[in-house]
Amino acid sequence: MPAPVLIWFRSDLRIHDNRALAAAARQGPVIAVFLRCLPHWQRHGHGANKLDFWARGVAALKASLEGLGIPLIHRELDDFAEAPETLLAIARDTGAKALHFNHEYPLDEMRRDAAVIGAFASAGLAARGHHDSVAFAPGELLTGKGDYYGVFTPFAKAWRRRLTPERLALSDAPTPQARLPIAVDPLPGLPELDDTPVDRRTWPAGEQAAADRLERFLRFRGRHYAHRRDIPAIRSTSELSPYLALGMISHRQCLQAVLAENDGSLTEGDAGLTAWVSELVWREFYRHVAFGFPRVCRHRAFQAPTEALAWRDDDTGFRAWCAGRTGYPIVDAAMRQLVTTGWMHNRLRMITAMFLAKHLLIDWRRGEAFFLRHLVDGEFCANNGGWQWAASTGTDAAPYFRIFNPTTQSQRFDPGGAFLAEWLPELAALPARARHAPPRDPLEDLDYPPPIVDHKAARARALDAFKALKPA
Numbered sequence: 001m002p003a004p005v006l007i008w009f010r011s012d013l014r015i016h017d018n019r020a021l022a023a024a025a026r027q028g029p030v031i032a033v034f035l036r037c038l039p040h041w042q043r044h045g046h047g048a049n050k051l052d053f054w055a056r057g058v059a060a061l062k063a064s065l066e067g068l069g070i071p072l073i074h075r076e077l078d079d080f081a082e083a084p085e086t087l088l089a090i091a092r093d094t095g096a097k098a099l100h101f102n103h104e105y106p107l108d109e110m111r112r113d114a115a116v117i118g119a120f121a122s123a124g125l126a127a128r129g130h131h132d133s134v135a136f137a138p139g140e141l142l143t144g145k146g147d148y149y150g151v152f153t154p155f156a157k158a159w160r161r162r163l164t165p166e167r168l169a170l171s172d173a174p175t176p177q178a179r180l181p182i183a184v185d186p187l188p189g190l191p192e193l194d195d196t197p198v199d200r201r202t203w204p205a206g207e208q209a210a211a212d213r214l215e216r217f218l219r220f221r222g223r224h225y226a227h228r229r230d231i232p233a234i235r236s237t238s239e240l241s242p243y244l245a246l247g248m249i250s251h252r253q254c255l256q257a258v259l260a261e262n263d264g265s266l267t268e269g270d271a272g273l274t275a276w277v278s279e280l281v282w283r284e285f286y287r288h289v290a291f292g293f294p295r296v297c298r299h300r301a302f303q304a305p306t307e308a309l310a311w312r313d314d315d316t317g318f319r320a321w322c323a324g325r326t327g328y329p330i331v332d333a334a335m336r337q338l339v340t341t342g343w344m345h346n347r348l349r350m351i352t353a354m355f356l357a358k359h360l361l362i363d364w365r366r367g368e369a370f371f372l373r374h375l376v377d378g379e380f381c382a383n384n385g386g387w388q389w390a391a392s393t394g395t396d397a398a399p400y401f402r403i404f405n406p407t408t409q410s411q412r413f414d415p416g417g418a419f420l421a422e423w424l425p426e427l428a429a430l431p432a433r434a435r436h437a438p439p440r441d442p443l444e445d446l447d448y449p450p451p452i453v454d455h456k457a458a459r460a461r462a463l464d465a466f467k468a469l470k471p472a
Helices: 019-027 038-043 048-067 080-094 107-122 152-162 207-228 241-245 251-261 271-292 294-298 304-308 315-323 329-341 346-359 364-374 380-390 406-413 418-423 455-467
Strands: 005-009 030-036 072-076 098-102 126-130
Touching: 005 019, 005 080, 019 030, 019 098, 019 126, 030 048, 030 080, 038 048, 048 072, 048 207, 048 241, 072 080, 080 107, 098 107, 107 126, 107 294, 152 271, 207 241, 207 251, 207 271, 251 271, 271 294, 271 380, 294 380, 315 329, 315 346, 315 364, 329 346, 329 364, 329 406, 329 418, 346 364, 346 380, 346 406, 346 455, 364 380
Parallel strands: 005 030, 005 098, 030 072, 098 126
Antiparallel strands: none
């Protein structure tokens, strides 16, 4: 029997269209490995919702691998630094001749993977990373000056211009292999976490669940996406972000499904489908940013001058924002949705993030950490990119003078107040139009707080803070 090959799963929990798995299967019989680094992930802010979803995704992956005769070896680590020696030990124990994995692009993950490649090379073994979660590897798309893109629109134009069918080609799942004499222990359960995960029925894990969501989105919502995606009261988005974050589905599978539905085009045709494609390109853009501008991985602002912003030290305001008690109904309803479901509608992510950073002038990094702790789809690149956009510190940063008025946003995107009534039951008895800015007189009876800040005054304060910055 030829020597086996290791496939190291991380945030790519699927057997279909997995570049690293397909490459490993071409070399010989496959042994899968998953290294769970709970203490490390928790130190980096990942919360119970994602960690539980991750664990269930690994369990679903293990079942799929068993159907192919591929054993999954599970190891518990305290830190990424233990990965090189742990993987080498597994290679020695199993006689594996090579290791394959799919790249991850935040700085810590890239350093971990470089250490693994170096350790295997020193031991005379091959270790190879694959660019699986992006159509273009970081560095393939650069500006005319040879720099990484810091603005989305030219990046997206270059992405579309250079995209070829080969970059979207799907990798086949491996064919079943003969059983290997590898002893595999049952997957350990999650230890007790700081928070209780959301109801698991909300987010069933695994690539079959991801495929089902993609099919439902394309069948019932995709063609309405362009004009309904900002309406939080209806299920108008794909809700695939948790599955993309942990690789239970690939961007290629999503784009191929769009091609099949949209007469072979990603850029023309149905407005809803092409708008959704743009959201997938945004995800890739933020991966390039994390790689090309590693300072964003060090809690730094992308726009260097904004490092000097005079953020307010306002614990009371931050607690009110976290608890959904700011007195601005759209902000409060969104925050309660997040804490209850582990997810938040994208328009509401922009509104709540901008409220914290602009209305309360609280450091965006506090909000970024709170989101990561609660989001089931929490992953560094997209979360950091979205927060820096809202705070006007990042790539494609909203001009500092763009400050959403929460009340008008609520009136525009939840005109009937249905979303507010769902998440703020204390306001449900009010007339629909009154829910957006409840009259102050009955608030004590409703147990709903008055606004913690005046919009006009908060806007003026934020503008003054940004105007005080020295240009780069």
